[in-house]
Amino acid sequence: MSNRTYQSGAAKRKKAAKAKEDISKYLPLTSFLLVQKSKPVVSEDVFLCPTSNFVSIDSALLPNETLEIQQELEPEQEPEPEQEPEPEQESEPAQVPEPVQEPEPAQEPESNKIKTYPNATTKTTQETDPALWHQLSQEAQSFWISNGPSMCQNNDGSFKNSERLSCGQKSRQRESGQLDSVLLKQLHNEQLYWQNVLKRIVAVVKFLSSRGLPFRGNNETIGSEQNGNYLGTLELLSQFDPFLHEHMKKHGNSGKGNTSYLSANICEEFICLMGNKVLSEIISELKKAKYYSISVDSTPDLSHVDQLTFTVRYVKDLAPVERFLQFVPIHGHGAEHLETVVLNFLQENEISISDCRGQSYDNASNMAGQYSGLQTRIKDKSESALFIPCAGHSLNLVGNSAAGCCLEAIIFFDFVQCLYNFFSASTHRWQVLLSFVGKGKKIVKQLSGTRWSARADAVTFLHDSYDEIKKALEFLIKDISQSKETQNDAQNLITKMNTFEMFF
Numbered sequence: 001m002s003n004r005t006y007q008s009g010a011a012k013r014k015k016a017a018k019a020k021e022d023i024s025k026y027l028p029l030t031s032f033l034l035v036q037k038s039k040p041v042v043s044e045d046v047f048l049c050p051t052s053n054f055v056s057i058d059s060a061l062l063p064n065e066t067l068e069i070q071q072e073l074e075p076e077q078e079p080e081p082e083q084e085p086e087p088e089q090e091s092e093p094a095q096v097p098e099p100v101q102e103p104e105p106a107q108e109p110e111s112n113k114i115k116t117y118p119n120a121t122t123k124t125t126q127e128t129d130p131a132l133w134h135q136l137s138q139e140a141q142s143f144w145i146s147n148g149p150s151m152c153q154n155n156d157g158s159f160k161n162s163e164r165l166s167c168g169q170k171s172r173q174r175e176s177g178q179l180d181s182v183l184l185k186q187l188h189n190e191q192l193y194w195q196n197v198l199k200r201i202v203a204v205v206k207f208l209s210s211r212g213l214p215f216r217g218n219n220e221t222i223g224s225e226q227n228g229n230y231l232g233t234l235e236l237l238s239q240f241d242p243f244l245h246e247h248m249k250k251h252g253n254s255g256k257g258n259t260s261y262l263s264a265n266i267c268e269e270f271i272c273l274m275g276n277k278v279l280s281e282i283i284s285e286l287k288k289a290k291y292y293s294i295s296v297d298s299t300p301d302l303s304h305v306d307q308l309t310f311t312v313r314y315v316k317d318l319a320p321v322e323r324f325l326q327f328v329p330i331h332g333h334g335a336e337h338l339e340t341v342v343l344n345f346l347q348e349n350e351i352s353i354s355d356c357r358g359q360s361y362d363n364a365s366n367m368a369g370q371y372s373g374l375q376t377r378i379k380d381k382s383e384s385a386l387f388i389p390c391a392g393h394s395l396n397l398v399g400n401s402a403a404g405c406c407l408e409a410i411i412f413f414d415f416v417q418c419l420y421n422f423f424s425a426s427t428h429r430w431q432v433l434l435s436f437v438g439k440g441k442k443i444v445k446q447l448s449g450t451r452w453s454a455r456a457d458a459v460t461f462l463h464d465s466y467d468e469i470k471k472a473l474e475f476l477i478k479d480i481s482q483s484k485e486t487q488n489d490a491q492n493l494i495t496k497m498n499t500f501e502m503f504f
Helices: 009-024 029-033 130-135 138-151 163-176 181-210 228-238 242-251 264-289 335-348 374-381 391-404 407-424 427-437 452-464 466-478 484-497
Strands: 292-300 306-316 319-329 356-360
Touching: 181 228, 181 242, 181 264, 228 242, 264 306, 264 319, 292 335, 306 335, 319 335, 335 374, 356 374, 391 407, 391 452, 407 427, 407 452, 407 484, 427 466, 452 466, 466 484
Parallel strands: 292 356
Antiparallel strands: 292 306, 306 319
16 A cells, blocks of 8 residues: 555546536636626526615625525425425524515516525625625525626625725734835824924914014024024024924024925915915905905005005904905006006905995095095995095194194294204214203104104103203303314204294
């Protein structure tokens, strides 16, 4: 007798032939991907679940739900004898259910009806799928192999949203882990790191913006005393924040092309994003209030670019609210051009001009003109937009015009300006004036060409400290350390102060 433990060649060939024969009995895999249009004709001796008990692919993947599929006998003219239950179902005796009656509209000829297998009573779950294929009987397997593609209701469905598959995938990930789990963890840590950096950057930008402080300095070098408020504030915070300290130590002064979120470009980008957010919030409040009034005026900035300041007023919580919206660049001061700028701004922000109920400008002809001014052009678009001149500008014009029409008033204000120029031209003279006036009292003021209130302050000081100013001038005249020109100017000022017109 041979002692070999492996199969002989004949046994291997016999086994391969049998496996090939078994495989040839099954339909090709591609038949499961196509839905057969014609209804298959299945003999009475084939196991079949009733079509009404089928569930879709998506619903079949729901866990913890069971479905008892009972096979029933089709009523025959001569009932067949009951068959003994199969060996795997001995624990649960077979029952003969009542015949299933088809609905009236769906009746078919007796020859085309598909019979159920009498002895194939099986209890399965809704999780019946290829993973449970080994639990089906041979008859059930033969049925699904031959008729599966045509009987599945959702064979073209997507499995990506399947909860059963998702739970299985997660359980396998917990047991064996993902191939890229280390990379995903590294990516998560990197994202968390830069989020913490941006939180600190945004806080500094909000702080400086809310207080109107400048951001940039003469350079962008960390550690320099001239790097501006933005980098200077970050350096201050890094002294108490270990995370920010390590970031600035590692990424500070890294130059262009290296990510650090400390450059001026990032700072300006955050300012623009925050400005757009604030503008959208104000416009949202304005639209909620519906009715509003506008006030615009032009002013040049330090770069000599003429800009139109756009301000709106509306009611919020039963109280008037005034909000500045934006600086709008302009290229002229004509009424037609200003009208185009205002209407375009309102249209870009989806603000209806028909809801405008008021407009306020200065008294310049291009703004307040009765026939072709901006207020007239806006009123043509919205008849309810009443024009109200700026009260402060109107009062200032009245004061300047009243003072300019009288020669004595012109001479008086010229003397007040000369008095300020004399004392402010030298620090020594200014200290002499303070020594006679005393601390805590008003000092001489400069006249303003646009604000009448500045002239009122200057006249008030002269009235309250008239004798002290004279004593300071007399002291400078007698001071031999002063130049002759200074002594002469002081003498002329005292002479004017002693006149009757100036005194009263």
